[in-house]
Amino acid sequence: MGLDQYLYAKKYTSDSAIFNTIEEFDQLKEILGTDVAFLTERNPSISVEIKVGQWRKSNQIHKYFVDNCQDGRDDCREYYADREKLAELLSLCKQVLADKSKAEELLPVQEGFFFGDTEYDQWYYSDLTDTVEILENCLKMSNDWEFHYQSSW
Numbered sequence: 001m002g003l004d005q006y007l008y009a010k011k012y013t014s015d016s017a018i019f020n021t022i023e024e025f026d027q028l029k030e031i032l033g034t035d036v037a038f039l040t041e042r043n044p045s046i047s048v049e050i051k052v053g054q055w056r057k058s059n060q061i062h063k064y065f066v067d068n069c070q071d072g073r074d075d076c077r078e079y080y081a082d083r084e085k086l087a088e089l090l091s092l093c094k095q096v097l098a099d100k101s102k103a104e105e106l107l108p109v110q111e112g113f114f115f116g117d118t119e120y121d122q123w124y125y126s127d128l129t130d131t132v133e134i135l136e137n138c139l140k141m142s143n144d145w146e147f148h149y150q151s152s153w
Contacts, residue, residue, distance in 0.1 A: 002114040003153045005062055007053030007081070009138065009145045013046050052147075053134035057116025058127040060107045064089050065149045074112075078150040083139065086147060090135040093128040100125070114153055 055061055066074045068088070069081045096103045100120070107128070109118040117123060138147060 001153070003057045003059060003062060003112065003116060003151060005053075005055040005058060005065075005149070005151045006051055007134065007138070008078075008148045008150070009050045009052045009141060010148060011048045011145045013048070013144075052138055052141075053131075055127060055130070057114070058131070059110040059112060059115040059118070060103075060124065061089070061127060061131055062115070062151055063110035064092070064107060065151070066110075069149060074151075076150070076152050078148045081147045081149045083143075083147070086135050086138055090132060090139065093131050093135070097125065097128050097132070112153070 062074075065079070065081065066072060068085050070077075070079045092106045096106050103120045103124065109120070109124070111118055138145075
């Protein structure tokens with residue numbers, strides 16, 4: 001048990017984009033092991049969801065999402081996280097990694113049942129380093145991807 005956190009990238013693709021890249025979807029059908037033709041003229045769209053980030057008991061990252069993307073609601077539901085919020089979190093992580101004295105001010109920890117350690121220690125900073133990598137990769141994705149955060153505890 002404990003705080004598990006996920007960041008997903010989602011993309012809806014309609015017919016105008018699909019039929020320009022049908023080979024990619026043929027590869028997807030092969031990977032899924034299905035002969036079903038998902039994409040037809042009658043059904044010319046698909047939604048794709050990819051888990052692009054995962055944390056475990058990273059309560060400072062969780063607190064950021066709850067405060068900035070979830071209107072303070074901490075209810076284990078999925079919430080949209082716009083690119084501006086991801087960029088802001090990326091900036092905060094980099095600022096704290098550059099000057100650790102700013103940790104409590106910029107990305108404070110959050111107590112909670114099974115939320116993990118509340119010390120500003122090597123694990124705290126390791127989570128920030130991981131978050132920088134996750135968010136830099138996300139922000140390189142094209143603008144037709146949107147992001148959603150969800151926690152479980």
